[in-house]
Structures are given as structure tokens and as C-alpha cells.
Amino acid sequence: MHVVPLPALADNYIWLLHDDDGNAIVVDPGDAQPVEAALAQRHLQLRAILLTHHHHDHIGGVDALLSRHRVPVYAPHDERIATATQRVGDGDIVQLVTPAARFEVMAVPGHTTTHIAYTGEGILLCGDTLFSMGCGRLFEGTPEQMLTSLDRLASLPSHTLVCCAHEYTAANGRFARTIEPDNAPLAARQQEVANLRARNQPSLPVALSVEQATNPFLRTDSDAVIAWGRQQGVDGDRVARFAALRANKDVFTG
Numbered sequence: 001m002h003v004v005p006l007p008a009l010a011d012n013y014i015w016l017l018h019d020d021d022g023n024a025i026v027v028d029p030g031d032a033q034p035v036e037a038a039l040a041q042r043h044l045q046l047r048a049i050l051l052t053h054h055h056h057d058h059i060g061g062v063d064a065l066l067s068r069h070r071v072p073v074y075a076p077h078d079e080r081i082a083t084a085t086q087r088v089g090d091g092d093i094v095q096l097v098t099p100a101a102r103f104e105v106m107a108v109p110g111h112t113t114t115h116i117a118y119t120g121e122g123i124l125l126c127g128d129t130l131f132s133m134g135c136g137r138l139f140e141g142t143p144e145q146m147l148t149s150l151d152r153l154a155s156l157p158s159h160t161l162v163c164c165a166h167e168y169t170a171a172n173g174r175f176a177r178t179i180e181p182d183n184a185p186l187a188a189r190q191q192e193v194a195n196l197r198a199r200n201q202p203s204l205p206v207a208l209s210v211e212q213a214t215n216p217f218l219r220t221d222s223d224a225v226i227a228w229g230r231q232q233g234v235d236g237d238r239v240a241r242f243a244a245l246r247a248n249k250d251v252f253t254g
Helices: 032-042 062-066 143-154 169-179 184-198 208-214 223-231 238-250
Strands: 002-008 012-018 023-027 045-050 073-075 093-096 101-107 116-120 123-127 161-164
Touching: 002 032, 002 161, 012 032, 012 161, 023 032, 032 045, 032 062, 045 062, 045 093, 101 143, 143 208, 143 238, 161 208, 169 184, 169 223, 169 238, 184 208, 223 238
Parallel strands: 023 045, 045 073, 123 161
Antiparallel strands: 002 012, 012 023, 093 101, 101 116, 116 123
């Protein structure tokens, strides 16, 4: 399975997955134009659309795609996604014949209450729950929900390729260094991202193992993040420590 990030809108990625026989899936198409261009350029046939949550920058291109492609639309149980043809929830399996692919659905509330992720084929399609060196804002869920969701994602095999929906990596890295200034893998990842972005290359996908070593939101139990929490007056409560991390990121301008 080939995994291609399609830049869209201001800083979104629409994920295009395709096999060698010309069959394709798109994930969170907030805009139809980049999808249609990629399908034509690569001589691909769209076979399915996967959606992680209801925000317009993730579903805004679905109607236009459906006007040209008769394909199923997999989406969470959320009436705000009117284009869904098949609702899926935690533990469900999306089994596609063309391209041959199998994804397990994971409920990952926090960014929204009905947010889901898809994992399979060595890939994690996580929408706005997990970002490289960051995580999504809590628009609808609670810190406890989001931390539980991130814990679930962090428990996947370390070789899993993380396919996030936004190019936030450089800014996330600058915040992460304020939490763990002595984290060598984090410094190395920052330099890698700087080199990629200087060439206008995407910083994604990224191996989950890299996130486990560099992402403070996956490292709430690390010594460095615990020490940072104590400086913030948070001691011993990992949910409170995570909430402090997220609150600090919300106002970070570095």
C-alpha cells in the first residue's frame, strides 16, 4: 500500500492510499480538488472515503467527490456528517476488497466527542487526535478522554506509520523543546523537520517510535515531563499533568 499526503487548504493533509493496480482510498478530504488532481495524475480509481470526524476541513470535499465517484463513505456515528454511507465505531472493521485493505476502528474522543481513528496495513490514520510532537485541541472532549485516546494510540506497534491531518510539526517541536530541552531524539527530529520543510517536503508520515521518543503528549509519565509538571504545581496526577501540557500549548506562541 502506497501512502501519499496531499497538501490541502491552509495546512491540512488528505491521505491518499493506493495499491499497484490503481485502486485508491482517501481519508478526510476537506477539499476535492487535490484528490481529483492526484487521482488523474496517478491514474487511480477512487474506491472508498474514510472520515475521522465532522470538522469541515476534513469533510468539505466529500460532496464534490461523490458527485463524480460512487463510493462508500465510512464515518463515525455523528449526524453532523450527512454524507456517511456506513457508520463505524470502536472495534469495527473496515474490510475493503479493492484496494485490499483492512482497518480497525478506534474511538479516540478528545478533539471531538465522536472522533475515530483507523489502524491497519501498518498505518495509523488519526485525524486531529495525534499530531507529530503534539495533539489536537480539546474542542469537545475532556483531558481525561484525550489522554486515554493518546494512550491507546501509543500502545500500537512502534513501527506504525502515523498519518496526521495537519502540518503542525515544526511549531509542535518548538513547544516540545520547552518541556524537554535535553531530549536528544527531539532535537534530532526538529532538525529533520527543518530540513524537510526547507525543501517544502511533508514532515509526515512518521514512525510511532519517533513520536514515543519526542512527543510530550505521549510522554506524560517520563521523568522530564513529570519534573516539568512539578514546576507547574502539578504533582502525581497524570491527567492534571496532561491538562497542563495542553493548556500551555494552547497559548504557546514560540
